[in-house]
Amino acid sequence: MWQAVASVVGFLVHQVSAHGGALNYTVGETWYPGYDPYGPEDQVTAPWTVQRKWVTNEPIFEANNISLACNTPGTPAVTSIPINAGENITAVYGSWVHTVGPMVAWLADCGGDCRDFDTTNADWFKIGEKGLLWGTIVDGMWFQRQFGVWDGTPSSWTEQIPASLRPGNYLVRHEIISLHSANKPQWYPECAHLEVKGTGTKFPGKEFMAKIPGVYSMNQPEINLDIYDPAVGERTTYTIPGPPVWTG
Ligand SMILES: [Cu+2]
Numbered sequence: 200m201w202q203a204v205a206s207v208v209g210f211l212v213h214q215v216s217a218h219g220g221a222l223n224y225t226v227g228e229t230w231y232p233g234y235d236p237y238g239p240e241d242q243v244t245a246p247w248t249v250q251r252k253w254v255t256n257e258p259i260f261e262a263n264n265i266s267l268a269c270n271t272p273g274t275p276a277v278t279s280i281p282i283n284a285g286e287n288i289t290a291v292y293g294s295w296v297h298t299v300g301p302m303v304a305w306l307a308d309c310g311g312d313c314r315d316f317d318t319t320n321a322d323w324f325k326i327g328e329k330g331l332l333w334g335t336i337v338d339g340m341w342f343q344r345q346f347g348v349w350d351g352t353p354s355s356w357t358e359q360i361p362a363s364l365r366p367g368n369y370l371v372r373h374e375i376i377s378l379h380s381a382n383k384p385q386w387y388p389e390c391a392h393l394e395v396k397g398t399g400t401k402f403p404g405k406e407f408m409a410k411i412p413g414v415y416s417m418n419q420p421e422i423n424l425d426i427y428d429p430a431v432g433e434r435t436t437y438t439i440p441g442p443p444v445w446t447g
């Protein structure tokens with residue numbers, strides 16, 4: 200129960216600062232508390248810690264920042280979220296306030312124990328992404344806008360672990376890219392450790408893989424844009440950068 204209390208305290212802090220991140224995860228009815236950047240320091244060694252450490256809910260502004268992988272400092276979690284291939288994982292945020300930009304969920308195979316895994320070696324693949332649902336870039340319905348419920352309750356984002364994925368230890372990375380500041384994209388990434396179970400045998404090929412940092416750059420018009428320029432903001436399509444989503 201004290202874990203739930205810690206999350207509520209963190210949630211209040213996040214509302215005040217108008218930024219945020221993935222604070223908790225759910226699989227079915229089971230809750231897994233994440234690392235709270237405004238919680239006690241001993242979380243980092245607590246036996247329940249499933250999320251890589253992050254120390255501020257401020258965004259990352261640079262496409263080539265090494266912290267783009269798993270935030271700052273992104274040091275390993277203690278344990279993992281058990282999940283069967285084919286099940287859904289939900290990332291639960293505090294009350295999310297930004298409204299424009301894509302959200303992408305990624306996995307990377309740790310090739311062994313995720314506690315020993317350095318993300319500079321990671322090959323990331325997408326398992327889900329959420330972009331512009333309808334309307335225009337500047338004021339249309341992005342999933343990011345719909346997901347921010349504005350009534351003080353948490354925002355939830357659900358994606359499926361592909362049913363045919365081979366079992367193993369994986370990082371899951373939830374990323375929100377906020378594009379409301381002209382030509383100044385904001386990244387909000389957090390990672391957790393997963394133990395994927397099941398009888399799957401598949402793994403995505405190279406065409407689905409990306410390096411992070413590496414997949415984004417300020418040369419991409421989907422990343423470096425001014426949504427308040429009508430030539431950009433009035434468009435009704437937005438292509439999420441990076442490789443295609445792998446669905447198994
Ligand atoms: Cu913010």
